[in-house]
Amino acid sequence: MEKKFLENNRVEIKNAFPTPIIMTLMPNFELINKKLKKIILAREKKIGKSRDYSSNIGGWHSDREMQKWGGKHFDEIINVIKLLASKNTALRNGRPSNFSWSINAWSNINRNGDSNEFHIHPGAFWSGVYYVDDGGCFQNKKFNGEFIIMDPRGSAPSMYNPLYCFSGPGGNSVGATELLSPKSGIILLFPSWLYHGVRPYKGNSERISISFNLSFTDNKNTLGAIYIIRDPRNVITSLSNHYQISIEEAFEFMKDDQRAIYSKVNNRYLGFQFLMSWSLNQKSWIENKKFPVLLIKYEDLVGETFFVFKNIIQFVNKLINNKQAFNKDKAVNAIKNTSFEKLQTLEKQYGFSEAVTKKGTKEKLKFFNLGKANNYQNILSKNLINQMNNEYKKELEKYNYE
Secondary structure, eight states: OHHHHHHHSOOOOOOOSOOOOEEEEOTTHHHHHHHHHHHHHHHHHHHOSOOOOTTEESSEEOOSBGGGTSHHHHHHHHHHHHHHHHHTOOOTTOOOOOOOOEEEEEEEEEOTTOEEEEEOOTTOSEEEEEEEEOTTTTTOGGGBOOEEEEOTTTTGGGTSOTTOOOSSTTGGGTTSEEEEOOOTTEEEEEETTSOEEEOOBOSSSOEEEEEEEEESOOTTTOOOEEEEEOOHHHHHHHHHHHHTOOHHHHHHHHHOTTOEEEEEETTEEEEEEEOOOHHHHHHHHHTOOSSOEEEEEHHHHHHSHHHHHHHHHHHHHHHTTOOOOOOHHHHHHHHHHTOHHHHHHHHHHHOOTTOOBOTTSSOBOOSSOOGGGOOHHHHSOHHHHHHHHHHTHHHHHHTTOO
């Protein structure tokens, strides 16, 4: 009965939520790699010891602007990478689009014992690697040095019984990791949110690669950005109120490196926005090298409003090459009409489009809620304050928060 059913009935298997891993061999890679290896080793000798990058455990990491010194063979590789990215990217609505890719790239040299811990690449759509010299890893598996990727669903799919997996292509990796042996001349492209790393290299040569990120935003369509940062210990209360979650849940929200928000329309989840954790979000903007970013501290915006606003206007004028003089009277009027108290009054009279509805009711929660009264020292428990101080120690020191 069962055999007959399978023979006479069509069974469709839909692979939902795909994680594409794209691989191809670069044409004429032998000549290209010979030239690039010489350039990269010369760069290492010139710069010396690299700065401490988060995923590197040993090894050498160049600056992130290899497009400025990589030469024509590097440009050939980048052109192929852009072609692969465009071929494998689409608009969700199905409309055709010409993708304008912005790329930042850097080279890596791993010697005996060097590796890279698991990490992601925030602020990009595609990431990848090109192997200039696999260090003998492809021929000798004892050298290890494999590229390792982690199931983005975590280990949960394998918890019921680690011995079982899905049948079909790629099913064996469910709840586990995949190893890809490096091979000179191979281009590897993968989603930037995919956790990946490099196992310790055990050879006696150099394992040389070029890593890269591809994003849509470049100076053709983005002149600059203004990034407002706020003490995370005061962000948490606003987050708790807006999403109607507990303070503890808001803290987990802020620590989640893979956090995204979305909307639900006709039983479909749309409009995904990849937020990342609070730490990674600010890092992806502040360390951006593609266009100018003006960093504004929320606390300065509240305490020194006029001077910060003037700085913003001057930043924008410089971007658009506007020679018009700063108008003090207009600035004062704009500040007056957008004060927190003014906006609270307007929200009370007319509502506010981004205000959320209280769960289980039709009551709108205040969007302009606490303002200056949002002082974590009066709201959060000492235990939670200590946890947040430990979690964001580097950032609190970097931005001069107490």
